[in-house]
Amino acid sequence: MSINFTLSDEQRKLQHEVRAFAENVLAPIVPDADREPDPVRAVQRTKPAYVEAYKAGIAMCMLPRQYGGGGVSCVDLVIAAEEICVVDPGFACTVLCNGLGLMPVSWYGSEEQKERFLRPATSDPSGEFLGGWTASEPAGSPSGTANFDIPLPRPAGVGLIARRDGDQYVLNGRKYWPSAAGWDEQGVNLQTAIVRTDPEKGGTEGLSAIVIERGTPGITYKYIDKEGHRLTSNAEVVFDDARVPAENLLPGAQGNGDFVINRNFAWSGPVAAIAAVGVARAAFEKALAFAKGNTAGALKPIINFQNVGYVLGDVAAQIEMGRYFSWRAADYLDKHDQHAELVGAMNKIQVTEMMFDCVYKCMQIVGVNSLDALHGFGKLLREASVFPIYDGGNMGMQRRRVHGFLADPQFNPRAIMEDEYIPLEKHHEAIDTVVP
Known part of the structure; x- marks a missing residue:
């Protein structure tokens, strides 16, 4: 038996449909929207794309099917999320943070609340529900x-x-x-x-x-x-x-609002990580195309130079590493009732920081030309810088969560490897919060 990293036919279909939306509907509006100086109008420029995402079932795909949502698995969610984040991770937040806002209702709400809150979220005829x-x-x-x-x-x-x-x-x-x-x-x-x-x-x-x-x-x-x-x-x-x-x-x-915070940021950990993968993928594809078409004054394109090939090879490998760790963290969520307080934090920390480094390495390959707005690297760097500091900052909350688990005398260092459920308990919290 082997561990299968091959997407199913249904997952391929989902990936291709979301990619088509991102490239054909979202991508044409992003440049002007991102350049809009007024933050309110900038977001409003994306509203037509959001309505299409809603009506296509993307915006509420993570909510339970019994309340009108898509009922997709966490693995399917990150597969889809990567395709949107390649084009614009900010817009992806608008879509995917429906989950951050509404999944707690499905986890902690009464049956009456689930009907009262989730049903309207999944059945808005205007497609504007947030x-x-x-x-x-x-x-x-x-x-x-x-x-x-x-x-x-x-x-x-x-x-x-x-x-x-x-x-x-x-x-x-x-x-x-x-x-x-x-x-x-x-x-x-x-x-x-x-x-x-x-x-x-x-x-x-x-x-x-x-x-x-x-x-x-x-x-x-x-x-x-x-x-x-x-x-x-x-x-x-x-x-x-x-x-x-x-x-x-x-x-x-x-x-127990603290448990809601930890569970929510664990659920979103692989989403943030795969978003970083998407941005790094966009940077890599731009840098690779540049390297194959630019000679930098030599006689052959710079892709033929060792340093360029080595750096881009490292970036390509790191993107693959980040993607598979994100899939693994999402799979852990699916197996453990959407709990992954340790694994989700580890995934978010490591992948978002690694992908920021990837984007900058791609800029080094392109050189000073990466500063030209024509190539779009400035936006990619801005977007990449967000991931380590949002969604439960890596240096503020996420690493502390990991530390709390590791400091537990009962912590099993092989638990993740063996796919064991590692529950968050009160004694795992508060570590590192009081200055001695």
């Missing part, structure tokens, strides 16, 4: 989110407070970097937000997840003008006595 994930908070002292599981009392840790008032929660505080902020600075249709439902507690205690609907009074959005991933809508979100129905609190996440 889901969002709202966990991070603005930098400050104290503020930010990387140390969300710090074992200290308030005000350390997550600061968005949700106080119970009858049949509602009253939300006050700020969030930063939600996965999407809507088409018009008025918010997405549904966002899952991490809130502190016990204001007297800090660290991982008293955290919960609640679904917030578009149009909720007391919430304002201001788009962030970003260097990379310009075609997805991130924002500062201010909550000022915003009232959210208590029935929107996800019961499976009440008091």
Whole structure:
């Protein structure tokens, strides 16, 4: 018996269909949208492509089939995601972060909530429905989110407070970097937000997840003008006595919002990793074509020089490594009820950093000409720089998660090799969060 890396006929079909969408529908609009200086209008320029992605079943493909979603596996999702990310990973965030915003409902929501929230997400006749994930908070002292599981009392840790008032929660505080902020600075249709439902507690205690609907009074959005991933809508979100129905609190996440954060970023780990693979693949294909057509003043194209061939060979191999690690992490998610808190973090860290190096190596092959906007390497470098620092930053949250597992006296160093399930528990959190 062998380990099979060959895509099935269905996976090939999915890959080719999404590639056709990316090349024929998305690619023509990306250059002008990326150059648009206004961040709101930049995102709005991608709306027609999003509507086509929605109507083609791509935008909600990750949601469970019983609620109208595509029900694709995590492996199938990363196969499809790579094709979009080759063209524009920012737009891919708009599409794929529907999963970050709505998968927690499928994991931790009641049956009534799944029907109430997921069914509209998968049956919008306009094709404009957006889901969002709202966990991070603005930098400050104290503020930010990387140390969300710090074992200290308030005000350390997550600061968005949700106080119970009858049949509602009253939300006050700020969030930063939600996965999407809507088409018009008025918010997405549904966002899952991490809130502190016990204001007297800090660290991982008293955290919960609640679904917030578009149009909720007391919430304002201001788009962030970003260097990379310009075609997805991130924002500062201010909550000022915003009232959210208590029935929107996800019961499976009440008091365990920290587990939602860790599980969500584990689910998105191979998605971020394969996005980095897509960007590196685009850079490699550009650099290879350049090397085969440019002599740099010699008599033959530079692909015939050893240093060029060696560097591009290394890049090609690293892209393959990154792709297969992403498939492996996605496969682990599929086998373990979409839990991969250790493997997902390892995958995200290693692949996103390796792919950033690949993009820069490709620029070195092209040389100073890579600075010419005509070749598109500037955009690729901007996009590649995002992956190690977003989606649970590698240096902030992801490496700490890995460290927490490894420091456990009961950790089995062969567990991943043997495909064992490695559950995240409270004692794995908070490591490295308190300065001695």
